[in-house]
Amino acid sequence: xxxxxxxxxxxxxxxxxxxxxxxxxxxxxxxxxxxxxxxxxxxxxxxxxxxxxxxxxxxxxxxxxxxxxxxxxxxxxxxxxxxxxxxxxxxxxxxxxxxxxxxxxxxxxxxxxxxxxxxxxxxxxxxxxxxxxxxxxxxxxxxxxxxxxxx
Numbered sequence: 001x002x003x004x005x006x007x008x009x010x011x012x013x014x015x016x017x018x019x020x021x022x023x024x025x026x027x028x029x030x031x032x033x034x035x036x037x038x039x040x041x042x043x044x045x046x047x048x049x050x051x052x053x054x055x056x057x058x059x060x061x062x063x064x065x066x067x068x069x070x071x072x073x074x075x076x077x078x079x080x081x082x083x084x085x086x087x088x089x090x091x092x093x094x095x096x097x098x099x100x101x102x103x104x105x106x107x108x109x110x111x112x113x114x115x116x117x118x119x120x121x122x123x124x125x126x127x128x129x130x131x132x133x134x135x136x137x138x139x140x141x142x143x144x145x146x147x148x149x150x151x
Contacts, residue, residue: 032114047102
């Protein structure tokens with residue numbers, strides 16, 4: 001199923017690729033850093049910063065866009081996204097930003113056009129609460145935090 005999402009590229013996105021899937025089975029599209037070419041973003045160990053993407057998106061109602069870390073950056077450099085996954089709601093019209101954090105031991109430099117996060121667009125439902133006195137029983141019951149086995 002194809003979903004059409006409007007995208008508005010801001011002036012500081014000029015020359016960068018739009019988010020895209022890198023393989024046929026990919027769920028996420030790579031987001032790129034829209035930092036100035038002459039002023040890369042430097043994340044010291046323990047540091048965090050908001051990286052611009054230069055994009056505004058109009059997510060259709062009933063969907064959200066989730067900003068998620070890239071596994072390669074996390075494993076190789078300790079770079080992750082805070083507030084993960086970050087949610088872009090259907091009524092948000094500002095620039096998509098990525099809150100990057102450096103959990104590694106060395107400074108990490110984000111250059112213009114670097115792939116910094118993934119964007120997954122997913123359907124979601126809306127909840128109406130039904131206040132009850134008792135829940136129906138399940139085999140698991142109230143067991144949590146590792147109660148179903150390993151870990």
